[in-house]
Amino acid sequence: xxxxxxxxxxxxxxxxxxxxxxxxxxxxxxxxxxxxxxxxx
Numbered sequence: 001x002x003x004x005x006x007x008x009x010x011x012x013x014x015x016x017x018x019x020x021x022x023x024x025x026x027x028x029x030x031x032x033x034x035x036x037x038x039x040x041x
Contacts, residue, residue, distance in 0.1 A: 001035045 002021065005013050007029060018033040025031050 001037055003033050003035070004030050005033050006030055 003013065003018065005018070010031060010033075013033050016035075017039075018035045021032040021034050
């Protein structure tokens with residue numbers, strides 16, 4: 001699953017297992033994140 005998250009919401013998504021798709025958007029107001037649904041049990 002892919003998601004575009006606003007910077008103020010990043011800690012929530014990190015806590016729930018989302019990872020950054022790329023480091024190229026580090027300075028943007030949003031970051032593209034993903035969650036590997038196969039790894040979720």
